[in-house]
Amino acid sequence: MTFQIIDGKETAARLREQIKETVSQLDPKPGLAVIIVGDHPASKTYVTGKENAAKDIGMHFEKIELPDTIQETELLKKIDELNSNEAIHGFIVQLPLPKHIDEKLVIESILPMKDADGFSPINLGNLMLNNNSIVSATPKGIIKLLEEYNIELEGRHAVIVGRSNIVGKPIALLLQQKHCTVTMCHSKTKDLKNITKDADILVAAVGKPNLITKDMVKKGAVVIDVGTSRLEDGTLTGDVDFENVKKVASHITPVPGGVGPMTITMLLENCLECYNLQR
Ligand code: GUN
Numbered sequence: 176m177t178f179q180i181i182d183g184k185e186t187a188a189r190l191r192e193q194i195k196e197t198v199s200q201l202d203p204k205p206g207l208a209v210i211i212v213g214d215h216p217a218s219k220t221y222v223t224g225k226e227n228a229a230k231d232i233g234m235h236f237e238k239i240e241l242p243d244t245i246q247e248t249e250l251l252k253k254i255d256e257l258n259s260n261e262a263i264h265g266f267i268v269q270l271p272l273p274k275h276i277d278e279k280l281v282i283e284s285i286l287p288m289k290d291a292d293g294f295s296p297i298n299l300g301n302l303m304l305n306n307n308s309i310v311s312a313t314p315k316g317i318i319k320l321l322e323e324y325n326i327e328l329e330g331r332h333a334v335i336v337g338r339s340n341i342v343g344k345p346i347a348l349l350l351q352q353k354h355c356t357v358t359m360c361h362s363k364t365k366d367l368k369n370i371t372k373d374a375d376i377l378v379a380a381v382g383k384p385n386l387i388t389k390d391m392v393k394k395g396a397v398v399i400d401v402g403t404s405r406l407e408d409g410t411l412t413g414d415v416d417f418e419n420v421k422k423v424a425s426h427i428t429p430v431p432g433g434v435g436p437m438t439i440t441m442l443l444e445n446c447l448e449c450y451n452l453q454r
Pocket residue numbers: 267268269270271292312
């Protein structure tokens with residue numbers, strides 16, 4: 176069995192060069208906007224990463240910073256402005272939002288063809304129906320990584336741990352489209368190990384450091400770690416006990432440097448898709 180660490184950083188950089196080349200030939204330039212509410216430290220870091228990436232590939236970028244005291248109606252007004260702003264082809268509202276704002280209502284207010292995150296009910300519904308849709312960046316990035324590393328999917332058992340709307344549910348649909356047999360697990364799943372142990376492809380998207388240990392992984396499994404937790408000393412860690420699980424896996428994504436870099440790249444690709452939809 177050959178063992179490979181899946182290098183998301185290298186793959187993302189390569190794909191970003193291709194997007195940059197495409198953008199260089201476009202006039203007007205595709206425009207991406209990000210709305211950020213409040214000063215959640217992790218959100219600020221993520222948004223800076225998105226801003227740098229968009230500018231680096233030559234996209235037009237706008238950041239709209241709003242105070243966490245903003246009223247929901249004011250935020251919805253900003254979304255409406257972006258919905259009709261011709262220089263902006265795709266935009267996102269960085270999550271989480273302050274508690275007094277209805278996240279669901281906010282997401283539903285984004286025009287589906289400008290929904291660069293692919294979080295709107297229309298895009299998620301189209302994904303379920305196998306129609307063309309804007310697919311949320313993290314699951315899209317996982318599929319790209321599996322393709323780039325020529326990982327066989329058809330007929331294989333994919334086990335997803337985590338059932339979020341952003342990762343767990345869409346990656347389950349995408350893997351099913353690729354003809355995997357998919358099992359979804361979550362916090363109420365009984366005997367998790369018994370299920371993960373049968374996975375050919377194991378996707379962990381929970382946000383609990385070291386949830387997936389070596390004894391839970393089949394020899395030769397492909398392990399995709401979507402977790403991003405900050406330990407007390409500030410280091411970023413995934414859901415998988417990387418050092419031990421890599422002894423049994425055939426492929427594994429590290430944290431950092433695995434799925435994370437792909438997420439921003441897929442956001443840029445989604446913005447380009449939004450641009451094409453509008454032109
Ligand atoms: N917060 C954490 N990840 C994401 C993401 O991919 N999109 C948005 N909008 N907010 C997030």
